Amino acid sequence: MTLADDRAAVATAPAGVPHPRLSLNQATIKYATLDEALAVAAAAGIQSIGLWREPVQAVGLTEAVERVTASGLRVSSLCRGGFFTTSDPVARREALDDNRRALDEAAALGAPALVLVAGGLPEGSRDIVGARARVADALEALAPYALETGVTLAIEPLHPMYAADRAVVSTLGQALDIALHFDERAVGVVVDAFHVWWDPEVMQQIARAAGRIASYQVCDWITPLASDALLSRGMMGDGHIDFGPLTEAVTAAGYTGDVEVEIFNQHIWDSPFDEVVGQTVRRFAATVPL
């Protein structure tokens, strides 16, 4: 099937019932409140949602837990913790405390995983080796509390284009090198197709991640890149990623959890929530072989 045929097939696919493991990450409809996000997902028949801390905090944790419970949706993950590359002891302690609060929030919401973005190079530093070592140290400090809360710390390797300013964890292999030091209930990894699809070792590393995959996220790599590199994520089918082999590898590695669609894209953010969710359901069915 050519890309043109494939795109035509995707565009005309019927909406149908959402896959039971499809989870709408709330960032895909960034401007929705928690209530709006829960409502639009439930109305589309989606069974799971990936939440972010800010919209939860906007209504307060207790209230958020009640609303999520009332919606009948599962929470697939809470985004996000991390940002612990600083070498300043005070800032570091604050970051660890904030991650413990995020674990509490995830536990209250019933999220199995807290997604971690490692953080970039500290201001004024070019020492990426040191920053990476501090990520491993932070996990050492947080792992016991993760076990207590029953929430897995999910290290998300971000695409190498974010290594300087967002996340010094840049490959799945590197994330696993850290995670494998810990109890698998305490520390796992996120496989996000956008961040790892390019990696010549991605298949071997997904296999190596068996038992460690705490979250699987999908969205497409579109070209040209958005002028703001953070907003380059696209709807599945609009870009260059073949979700078939990646999804099969994640399944072969034993992952049975929800699969989040997480898209940062200004055009999608500017579209009506229900249209985005409808398209998400259709594209997911057409591109992600679960």
Next chain:
Amino acid sequence: MTLADDRAAVATAPAGVPHPRLSLNQATIKYATLDEALAVAAAAGIQSIGLWREPVQAVGLTEAVERVTASGLRVSSLCRGGFFTTSDPVARREALDDNRRALDEAAALGAPALVLVAGGLPEGSRDIVGARARVADALEALAPYALETGVTLAIEPLHPMYAADRAVVSTLGQALDIALHFDERAVGVVVDAFHVWWDPEVMQQIARAAGRIASYQVCDWITPLASDALLSRGMMGDGHIDFGPLTEAVTAAGYTGDVEVEIFNQHIWDSPFDEVVGQTVRRFAATVPL
């Protein structure tokens, strides 16, 4: 030394005599003709230049060889060959023929290496595994001619953010996995700091590249990324790369050739050639420990 101190030291460093192994890649002064590039490099006391095919072809190969010889400069490399990921047999044959012509040009100019950019996913394809296999096949086809001409085919891994549309060779490890199948005089690798600095394995892979490094290029990773991702390269000292450990690793791997400064950056392109070259000499001395 903090980044601020470091930047101050770099900014006030005296011009002095250029390092004898500093090579000005012509792309750093993109709008210069071949004559202008040779003149401004020679006037600054630089001993080597990295040439591109287009400005050479603009004056014709024979004439270009005469002018380079008259300038007294060495040619450190010719940019660029490659772009052989197509699966169309006719386009593929044309690409291979063009690479053989590029090897001839490099030989005539006295360049030890032809820099290869692999090419991205073919239009209409999401098969990155297949595209990568065709890169290895193309080198198999070209290696005998490289030996004949005495020019090394230098595989340049490009940053993973270019995997879809520029180069499916994304890491130094992957480039070496291909190169190590061939005679080291025929096929080597390029270590370009911008493309590899983020790689958690970069030190091990540079060590593994001993005897295979056909070119070492420097420029900085600046943030935020330029809105055109191709133009994100910055002057050494303006970004996040620590050139010390990388350069020491390249030296430890036995590389004794010229070190090219290759910067694609609109602001630098819009500056007077002699200013750019003067800054290149100063920043190179302050940041690249040879």
